[in-house]
Amino acid sequence: MSYPFLKGHGTENDFVLLPDHDGRLHGDLSPERVRALCDRRAGIGADGVLRVVRSNAIDEGHALASRAEWFMDYRNADGTAAQMCGNGARVFVRHLIDEGLASPVGTTAIATRDGVKLVSTNGPEAPISIDLGPPRVADESVIGLGHWSWPARNVSMGNPHAVVFVDSLEELGDLGGLTYDAAVYPDGVNVEFVHRLGERAIAMRVHERGVGETRSCGTGACAAMVAAALADGLAPDVSYDVRVPGGSLLVTWTESGVVLTGPAVIVASGETDI
Amino acid sequence: MSYPFLKGHGTENDFVLLPDHDGRLHGDLSPERVRALCDRRAGIGADGVLRVVRSNAIDEGHALASRAEWFMDYRNADGTAAQMCGNGARVFVRHLIDEGLASPVGTTAIATRDGVKLVSTNGPEAPISIDLGPPRVADESVIGLGHWSWPARNVSMGNPHAVVFVDSLEELGDLGGLTYDAAVYPDGVNVEFVHRLGERAIAMRVHERGVGETRSCGTGACAAMVAAALADGLAPDVSYDVRVPGGSLLVTWTESGVVLTGPAVIVASGETDI
Numbered sequence: 001m002s003y004p005f006l007k008g009h010g011t012e013n014d015f016v017l018l019p020d021h022d023g024r025l026h027g028d029l030s031p032e033r034v035r036a037l038c039d040r041r042a043g044i045g046a047d048g049v050l051r052v053v054r055s056n057a058i059d060e061g062h063a064l065a066s067r068a069e070w071f072m073d074y075r076n077a078d079g080t081a082a083q084m085c086g087n088g089a090r091v092f093v094r095h096l097i098d099e100g101l102a103s104p105v106g107t108t109a110i111a112t113r114d115g116v117k118l119v120s121t122n123g124p125e126a127p128i129s130i131d132l133g134p135p136r137v138a139d140e141s142v143i144g145l146g147h148w149s150w151p152a153r154n155v156s157m158g159n160p161h162a163v164v165f166v167d168s169l170e171e172l173g174d175l176g177g178l179t180y181d182a183a184v185y186p187d188g189v190n191v192e193f194v195h196r197l198g199e200r201a202i203a204m205r206v207h208e209r210g211v212g213e214t215r216s217c218g219t220g221a222c223a224a225m226v227a228a229a230l231a232d233g234l235a236p237d238v239s240y241d242v243r244v245p246g247g248s249l250l251v252t253w254t255e256s257g258v259v260l261t262g263p264a265v266i267v268a269s270g271e272t273d274i
Numbered sequence: 275m276s277y278p279f280l281k282g283h284g285t286e287n288d289f290v291l292l293p294d295h296d297g298r299l300h301g302d303l304s305p306e307r308v309r310a311l312c313d314r315r316a317g318i319g320a321d322g323v324l325r326v327v328r329s330n331a332i333d334e335g336h337a338l339a340s341r342a343e344w345f346m347d348y349r350n351a352d353g354t355a356a357q358m359c360g361n362g363a364r365v366f367v368r369h370l371i372d373e374g375l376a377s378p379v380g381t382t383a384i385a386t387r388d389g390v391k392l393v394s395t396n397g398p399e400a401p402i403s404i405d406l407g408p409p410r411v412a413d414e415s416v417i418g419l420g421h422w423s424w425p426a427r428n429v430s431m432g433n434p435h436a437v438v439f440v441d442s443l444e445e446l447g448d449l450g451g452l453t454y455d456a457a458v459y460p461d462g463v464n465v466e467f468v469h470r471l472g473e474r475a476i477a478m479r480v481h482e483r484g485v486g487e488t489r490s491c492g493t494g495a496c497a498a499m500v501a502a503a504l505a506d507g508l509a510p511d512v513s514y515d516v517r518v519p520g521g522s523l524l525v526t527w528t529e530s531g532v533v534l535t536g537p538a539v540i541v542a543s544g545e546t547d548i
Contacts, residue, residue, distance in 0.1 A: 005542065005544075007318060009315055009316055012315035012316050013315070014314075014315045014316070040288075040314055040319055041283055041286035041287070041288045041321075041489050041520060042283055042286050042288070042520070042539075042541070043541060044281060044318075044319075044541065044542050045314055045318075045319040047315075215315050246315060246316070265316075267316070267317060267318065267546055267547070267548055268279065268318050268544055268545065268546035268548070269544050269545055269546075270279075270542055270543050270544015270545060271542065271543055271544060272541055272542035272543075273541070274541055274542070
């Protein structure tokens with residue numbers, strides 16, 4: 001049976017979107033199907049799947065339905081469910097705008113496994129901002145890679161991050177062999193390596209749990225910015241440019257939360273029978 | 275402007291197909307657009323593009339139009355035009371069959387930059403066979419990788435191949451740093467590393483020029499089989515199972531040519547504005 005999909009990306013963090021408004025097609029979206037859709041050769045290929053479903057049509061969304069009509073059911077490429085995805089949320093809202101399900105100017109509330117998030121934009125093709133809420137900053141732990149190890153700032157943006165400052169991003173080579181303290185991060189961790197480019201400007205590489213190195217990670221950009229601002233002795237309100245391999249993001253730390261602003265593009269739509 | 279595409283694969287060698295029957299949409303298909311379509315994060319993602327065009331609607335196809343209605347305009351992921359692609363040809367014909375443009379039982383002639391090829395199948399979902407013509411076998415040259423070097427059999431299947439026999443495919447590690455004799459292969463070369471699995475059964479890894487390591491290469495499987503049969507002292511007619519990272523192929527060397535048989539799947543179709 002064939003069903004509709006779209007493909008889109010935010011700073012080259014890419015997603016297969018599955019419109020499933022009433023939860024009928026993919027109420028049983030299996031890890032196997034997610035993996036098959038995300039397979040970059042035998043499938044469509046993506047870092048994850050964004051199922052677009054009404055909040056009242058998914059168990060995890062019922063309690064949020066009065067505040068947000070649409071639930072972002074996000075799955076990692078390995079099939080696991082995830083709490084939040086900042087780049088994915090922008091692509092999710094771009095799709096709602098394209099379909100006339102959200103206003104192209106103003107603020108839309110969307111439901112996620114990390115609660116209700118507010119997403120703003122000021123035009124049908126303008127950058128999209130998402131308020132990811134306040135960061136939770138904890139003690140340092142240690143991240144290892146090959147012969148190296150570094151102290152890492154522990155920042156939660158709804159999902160767990162470890163932020164490491166390095167002199168060079170290129171010298172790190174392959175990020176596949178990362179180690180972390182499983183007592184601090186029992187569910188795994190996203191690791192950001194951050195290099196300073198100048199005043200309130202950083203570049204980063206990111207290794208996402210369940211995926212591997214990606215071209216961008218929205219919550220990772222926010223965690224990296226918070227760690228950099230703390231190291232710089234800066235407090236809200238302050239903005240940083242965050243350069244990721246797939247593009248540029250603007251991260252603003254306000255009293256109410258961390259706001260991620262960046263592009264979101266739908267590149268294809270169609271039908272698949274995967 | 276949005277236009278139609280499909281995505282498919284043969285043993286996980288994957289392609290974006292562009293139906294462009296009269297050559298109007300993509301008569302000017304630029305290398306930049308090919309690269310953008312094949313980009314695995316910002317685009318749709320594939321090892322190459324197969325433009326589906328009538329032979330009389332493309333300059334290179336005019337002379338072949340009386341023998342083959344459809345021309346396979348194949349481009350590598352880096353935007354360069356290529357002569358032939360055995361896995362691509364099967365996916366190309368699967369699409370023609372799906373659209374009612376070729377018979378699901380029997381033989382279809384398709385035009386390519388390497389001339390007219392005969393493609394056979396015996397059902398709408400059956401494996402597809404393509405006769406890639408006789409191999410041209412030449413002197414050995416040397417292939418290098420890191421500290422290693424090997425003698426390589428030079429086999430042309432319309433495109434150039436260098437076939438190396440090794441004891442282990444895993445030990446090779448990353449194939450990115452391959453070296454070859456540019457005097458023998460002035461236009462680059464596809465390199466196959468072949469490990470013997472048993473009688474008339476081989477496994478291989480392949481590094482395609484203009485692409486990098488792929489999950490499969492149809493002409494590469496044929497070149498590897500011919501080199502193995504020659505080393506085994508076998509002549510036509512003989513068949514080998516050829517295991518590639520993306521699946522299994524059957525290669526038959528007959529008096530008239532080398533016939534590649536394997537799966538071909540369309541996984542998605544839709545519209546894109548890349």
